[in-house]
Amino acid sequence: MERIFNDALRKYCSNDYYPWHMPGHKRQVELDSHVMGAGFDVTEVAGLDNLLEPEGVLAKSMQQLSAIYGSRKSYYLINGSTGGILAAISAVCRRGDTIIMGRNCHISVYHAVALLELRPIYIYPNIIKEYGICNSVLPEQLEALLKEYPECKAVILTSPTYEGILSDIQNLSRLTHQAGAFLIVDEAHGAHLEFGTNAPKPALRCGADLVVESLHKTLPCYTQCGILHIGRLPDWADKAAFTKRVEYFLRVYQSSSPSYLLVANMEDGIAAMEQWRSSRIPEYYNRLRRYREKWKGLKTLRLLTKETVQTYGGYAYDEGKLLFGMQAAGIRGSFFMEQMQQTYGMVLEMASLTSALAMTSIADTEEAFARFDQALTDMDRILCERNTAGKEEKETETTNDFEKIWQPNSQILCPGQALNQTGTVQPLEEAVERTVCDFITPYPPGIPILVPGEQIRKTHITYIRACLENGLSVHGIQGKDSIVVR
Numbered sequence: 001m002e003r004i005f006n007d008a009l010r011k012y013c014s015n016d017y018y019p020w021h022m023p024g025h026k027r028q029v030e031l032d033s034h035v036m037g038a039g040f041d042v043t044e045v046a047g048l049d050n051l052l053e054p055e056g057v058l059a060k061s062m063q064q065l066s067a068i069y070g071s072r073k074s075y076y077l078i079n080g081s082t083g084g085i086l087a088a089i090s091a092v093c094r095r096g097d098t099i100i101m102g103r104n105c106h107i108s109v110y111h112a113v114a115l116l117e118l119r120p121i122y123i124y125p126n127i128i129k130e131y132g133i134c135n136s137v138l139p140e141q142l143e144a145l146l147k148e149y150p151e152c153k154a155v156i157l158t159s160p161t162y163e164g165i166l167s168d169i170q171n172l173s174r175l176t177h178q179a180g181a182f183l184i185v186d187e188a189h190g191a192h193l194e195f196g197t198n199a200p201k202p203a204l205r206c207g208a209d210l211v212v213e214s215l216h217k218t219l220p221c222y223t224q225c226g227i228l229h230i231g232r233l234p235d236w237a238d239k240a241a242f243t244k245r246v247e248y249f250l251r252v253y254q255s256s257s258p259s260y261l262l263v264a265n266m267e268d269g270i271a272a273m274e275q276w277r278s279s280r281i282p283e284y285y286n287r288l289r290r291y292r293e294k295w296k297g298l299k300t301l302r303l304l305t306k307e308t309v310q311t312y313g314g315y316a317y318d319e320g321k322l323l324f325g326m327q328a329a330g331i332r333g334s335f336f337m338e339q340m341q342q343t344y345g346m347v348l349e350m351a352s353l354t355s356a357l358a359m360t361s362i363a364d365t366e367e368a369f370a371r372f373d374q375a376l377t378d379m380d381r382i383l384c385e386r387n388t389a390g391k392e393e394k395e396t397e398t399t400n401d402f403e404k405i406w407q408p409n410s411q412i413l414c415p416g417q418a419l420n421q422t423g424t425v426q427p428l429e430e431a432v433e434r435t436v437c438d439f440i441t442p443y444p445p446g447i448p449i450l451v452p453g454e455q456i457r458k459t460h461i462t463y464i465r466a467c468l469e470n471g472l473s474v475h476g477i478q479g480k481d482s483i484v485v486r
């Protein structure tokens with residue numbers, strides 16, 4: 001067998017690209033205090049406890065997590081937030097239940113909805129048009145749906161979003177509990193909030209019942225590392241039974257041979273974050289603030305700020321995410337991302353038609369920020385000159401199509417039912433008004449624009465076409481440009 005993947009990985013990692021993407025350790029070997037390798041790759045042997053039934057050293061380690069985060073109980077996850085989200089929803093809901101969810105939830109939430117044949121009721125957050133992104137979920141949106149669907153068992157929301165926007169979890173959890181339901185928060189992008197000076201408050205501290213965090217996204221931890229927290233829980237909840245169900249489903253969705261290299265890395269990453277509370281972490285936030293101030297002066301690249309989020313009615317913003325809007329530059333996010341990599345070796349996390357995202361973490365040094373600053377300043381100057389010379393790529397009708405697709409779709413079947421249908425494969429343009437049988441998901445960010453059982457509109461097709469033509473990956477598309485429908 002040839003080492004095709006190994007060769008590709010070695011080649012990629014030997015270049016001088018700088019990762020403005022996850023994982024949060026940014027591949028810095030010096031942050032890895034125990035590069036252990038095969039010498040330490042054991043799983044559940046005597047003396048090292050059992051991750052899924054902990055009683056010894058792992059139970060003790062997880063008790064420390066609870067103390068740090070202020071949870072009832074916390075659990076290491078070795079299958080990322082994905083495993084935690086599947087377990088959380090399965091623990092709270094029974095087959096066929098009604099769940100209220102942000103329509104901007106990650107695909108892992110939809111997978112749980114489909115597996116359990118839940119009936120999803122969607123909250124469509126308002127959007128910030130210039131960036132083509134969702135803003136906060138508003139308490140009044142949730143309140144109205146809880147009144148309309150009193151049978152709802154669970155609410156699940158993403159906070160912060162991929163782009164760093166938080167919702168008012170304190171009020172949202174109060175409303176959810178008053179309605180007799182549990183609040184699950186997908187905080188995959190917020191594992192660092194607990195440690196941040198002046199960072200927005202994490203969901204667990206605001207009354208959420210189950211919170212899932214990806215440690216690998218914003219902390220110095222390996223890919224797949226995560227935590228699930230059980231919160232204080234409302235008075236009416238049977239806390240012991242609830243905890244038992246969560247623990248059962250963590251066993252269902254995770255490997256029975258968990259990697260203790262990952263577990264050791266998580267404990268180490270969190271211990272480091274604690275040690276850096278008054279050193280590295282405030283330094284990181286100061287650096288962010290300094291550069292954000294400078295980048296307000298860019299002429300074509302528009303950095304999303306807390307002020308913009310709040311002007312559009314948003315609740316709070318995590319400034320560690322750097323989202324650049326491309327409208328004034330007259331280019332696509334995907335073009336910007338490509339140029340940043342090819343010309344300056346800066347690899348961004350994600351691009352959409354309208355914006356591009358860089359992810360930061362405490363691992364980004366002053367030198368890394370300075371390099372990024374140089375690249376941004378240079379790109380901005382080039383784009384400015386292009387615009388002045390009138391050579392800019394004119395904004396096409398599709399640039400803002402996110403607004404057109406971000407409207408409630410007709411739901412003909414529930415996702416679980418539609419996924420089990422045998423559909424036929426149709427070219428995109430012939431699929432209009434048909435019912436989609438698969439998730440259609442620009443990836444990243446992994447938010448389905450079409451969910452199985454929804455009716456396809458012409459605007460969806462225009463949007464998908466624009467994504468494909470601009471080199472963005474859309475999961476669920478068959479072959480070059482077809483889709484499964486019934």
Ligand SMILES: Cc1ncc(COP(=O)(O)O)c(C=O)c1O
Nearest residue numbers: 079080081082106158186188214
């Ligand atoms: C909002 C959100 N939730 C959940 C996930 C899944 O997280 P993980 O990759 O840790 O499984 C992601 C992944 O990108 C995400 O963006």
